[in-house]
Amino acid sequence: MNRREFVRTAGGAAGAAATLGAAGTAAAQEEGGGGGGQTAPDYGGYLDQVGNFSGPTSTVDATGQDTATVEVGVNANGGAYGFGPPAIHVDNGATVQFEWTGNGGGHNVVSDGDGPLDSGSPVASSGVNYEHTFESDGIYPYYCAPHEGLQMKGAIVVGEEFPTQTIGGGGPQEVNPHEAGVPIQPHYVGFGAGLAVVIPLVFTFFQLKYGESPHTSGGNN
Known part of the structure; x- marks a missing residue:
């Protein structure tokens, strides 16, 4: 060479x-x-300002149960103006019972939009004053009419077919060795x-x- x-x-x-x-x-x-992240219900920002809601991944899993309970008038949003839990996931065919705590004055449960929830006039007495059996998959947002301005809102996730979002994750990224x-x-x-x-x-x-x-x-x- x-x-x-x-x-x-x-x-x-x-x-x-x-x-x-x-x-x-x-x-x-x-x-x-990065990993694929975690799949969670997509509430479309409806619960973002709710005081006792800490994000879609905090949705309470009540699947596998015939009935689930949501308290009405828990401490949130500056007083007894919350639903507890604010977001819950149940099976299709399950019944959700809304149990009033008796705090915060009169409350009710009303669907946001064309949903099926409507407990009627506000009630102040404690106990299970309303319940509903869900028969279609989806996400059902609702609120308390007298205290909607205080962000007294909640959502029920039903079944397996509902809007989702991915929390966290991301594509490939350069690593520091x-x-x-x-x-x-x-x-x-x-x-x-x-x-x-x-x-x-x-x-x-x-x-x-x-x-x-x-x-x-x-x-x-």
Whole structure:
């Protein structure tokens, strides 16, 4: 190999080494990609301002039960102006009983929009004053008419077919290899493969530059 051939070969090898290094980095990024997140009911922002609602993933799971209870007049929104829990998930065919605490004055349960819930005039006495059996999947938002302005709202999730959203997660993201617990093997794979190509070429370069040449060896005796 003459020097011109060496330069041509070294250029190609350097490109290959760069490609291998990039592949290693891409593998590390894929290794550190975000998860798929958690699926939760999508309330469309209806409960966002409710004082005792801490997000869609806090929906109480009451599936597997024939009946479930929601308290009316729990402490929330600056007084006894909340439903507890504000969001609950039940099976299709289950009955939800609304149990008044007797606090906060008169309350009622009214569907937001065209839903099926309507307990009638506000009631102040404690006890189960209203119940409803759900027969269709979906999300049913509701409110207390006298205290809707105080965000006394709730929602019932029914069955398995209802709007959902993904909480958390995300796509692949670059990882810091110095952070504890982050796998960095893909970086070493790309870097090691690059060295495996470059080191023999460096060795050949020094042979060409400092070693004996067939044209000059034994020239003068």
